[in-house]
Amino acid sequence: MEKIKFLPIIGLEVHIELKTKSKMFCACSADYFGKPPNTLTCPVCLGLPGALPVPNKKAVEQTIILGLALNCKISPLSKFDRKNYFYPDLPKGYQISQYDLPLGVKGELKFKVQSAKCEVRIRRVHLEEDTAKMSHLGNLTLIDFNRSGVPLVEIVTEPDFESSSQVEEFLKYLQRLVRWLGISQADMEKGQMRCEPTVNLEVVKEGRVYYTPLVELKNINSFRFVRKAIDWEIQRQLEEFEKTGRVKEKGNKTTRGWDEKTGTTVLQREKEEASDYRYFPEPDIPPIKITASQISNLKSQICELPQERLARFVREYGISEYNARILTEEKKIADYFEETVREAGRTLEPTAIANIIINKKIDISKVSPVELVKTLIQQRIATKISGSDLEKIVLEVLSQNQKAVEDYKKGKTNALQFLIGQVMAKTKGQANPEELKFKLLKLLK
Numbered sequence: 001m002e003k004i005k006f007l008p009i010i011g012l013e014v015h016i017e018l019k020t021k022s023k024m025f026c027a028c029s030a031d032y033f034g035k036p037p038n039t040l041t042c043p044v045c046l047g048l049p050g051a052l053p054v055p056n057k058k059a060v061e062q063t064i065i066l067g068l069a070l071n072c073k074i075s076p077l078s079k080f081d082r083k084n085y086f087y088p089d090l091p092k093g094y095q096i097s098q099y100d101l102p103l104g105v106k107g108e109l110k111f112k113v114q115s116a117k118c119e120v121r122i123r124r125v126h127l128e129e130d131t132a133k134m135s136h137l138g139n140l141t142l143i144d145f146n147r148s149g150v151p152l153v154e155i156v157t158e159p160d161f162e163s164s165s166q167v168e169e170f171l172k173y174l175q176r177l178v179r180w181l182g183i184s185q186a187d188m189e190k191g192q193m194r195c196e197p198t199v200n201l202e203v204v205k206e207g208r209v210y211y212t213p214l215v216e217l218k219n220i221n222s223f224r225f226v227r228k229a230i231d232w233e234i235q236r237q238l239e240e241f242e243k244t245g246r247v248k249e250k251g252n253k254t255t256r257g258w259d260e261k262t263g264t265t266v267l268q269r270e271k272e273e274a275s276d277y278r279y280f281p282e283p284d285i286p287p288i289k290i291t292a293s294q295i296s297n298l299k300s301q302i303c304e305l306p307q308e309r310l311a312r313f314v315r316e317y318g319i320s321e322y323n324a325r326i327l328t329e330e331k332k333i334a335d336y337f338e339e340t341v342r343e344a345g346r347t348l349e350p351t352a353i354a355n356i357i358i359n360k361k362i363d364i365s366k367v368s369p370v371e372l373v374k375t376l377i378q379q380r381i382a383t384k385i386s387g388s389d390l391e392k393i394v395l396e397v398l399s400q401n402q403k404a405v406e407d408y409k410k411g412k413t414n415a416l417q418f419l420i421g422q423v424m425a426k427t428k429g430q431a432n433p434e435e436l437k438f439k440l441l442k443l444l445k
């Protein structure tokens with residue numbers, strides 16, 4: 001029998017909570033994590049009748065900034081809509097979201113997966129409110145409204161991913177990006193970033209092309225689970241196709257959840273179509289007009305993005321791509337590196353500085369760039385005696401200080417300090433302390 005050829009088709013919906021002071025449509029604090037349940041609420045976020053929502057300007061600006069960073073077109077006219085559905089975590093019976101006029105559309109993001117270039121189109125970036133949080137306690141379900149109304153940005157991609165590793169890299173980059181922009185911590189464990197991949201397969205069998213039914217994987221909260229859930233789902237769909245030959249039907253999308261205990265995806269429900277939500281414009285919030293000057297003003301607030309900075313580090317300082325990737329993991333580390341390079345002037349190579357920051361795991365909150373440069377220069381001077389020369393002196397000191405050697409072997413750790421001191425004295429302080437300690441410990445064994 002001819003072997004079936006297939007290609008996974010994966011799209012993503014990512015929800016990220018924005019780091020604003022107050023919630024999306026009221027003045028309640030949005031900093032709800034770890035707070036006593038139902039203490040950060042008001043008539044608006046409890047959905048009481050007659051309460052009027054007022055949009056959070058900061059959240060709108062942050063969403064536009066993210067849209068711009070994802071190369072989206074920003075809509076000059078945007079609006080909020082009601083997405084109607086009935087669920088206990090949604091007291092109003094609808095969620096304020098955006099339907100046909102999202103803040104950002106038609107973006108793209110280029111990134112690399114194991115040096116292979118990937119390009120993903122962004123369909124839309126829109127703003128909505130988070131729901132309340134439900135927790136289950138035996139037969140009881142408890143609801144905490146502290147999360148209700150927290151600003152939530154949704155990023156929807158086109159189905160451009162072909163593997164779980166591409167999805168994982170994209171999500172990691174997105175997380176790095178929103179942190180870099182200072183608009184979210186996007187901590188997946190705290191639920192600040194959640195993702196829902198939609199997966200199906202293009203299958204070629206006996207020269208004909210088939211598409212397997214669409215499956216949406218709900219609310220996955222770790223990079224590892226995303227990878228596992230997608231990989232499992234690809235296999236499941238392939239087996240199902242081989243067994244039943246079932247193909248995608250228009251408007252039919254099944255929802256499955258990831259079960260970590262069994263390592264499988266589990267059927268949850270047949271998904272409603274967008275029309276089932278009966279979207280209509282939110283009558284209490286006027287449409288948002290965004291002028292060209294507002295957009296250019298927000299654009300000017302976007303600093304050099306992680307990938308651009310990574311490329312510049314390689315180009316300008318000659319450091320490896322691997323190291324540049326680590327240094328651009330967080331903006332404050334990248335800033336620290338460049339400040340140290342400036343501080344060092346011509347006395348130290350940027351490559352050496354990069355190595356030190358990465359390999360010695362410098363605590364950048366404790367050691368200032370000025371201090372780091374000072375220590376580095378001192379260390380460079382202090383490495384005049386090294387290698388076999390240093391080893392000779394260490395052996396000499398050991399044979400002359402038998403008692404200290406015995407003491408050390410009996411467990412007196414300060415004997416080691418004494419021996420280091422002896423070697424330092426003999427080398428007139430011109431040995432690298434770390435190399436010296438390493439050699440001493442090796443020879444003491």
Ligand SMILES: [Zn+2]
Binds near residue numbers: 041042044045
């Ligand atoms: Zn409130």
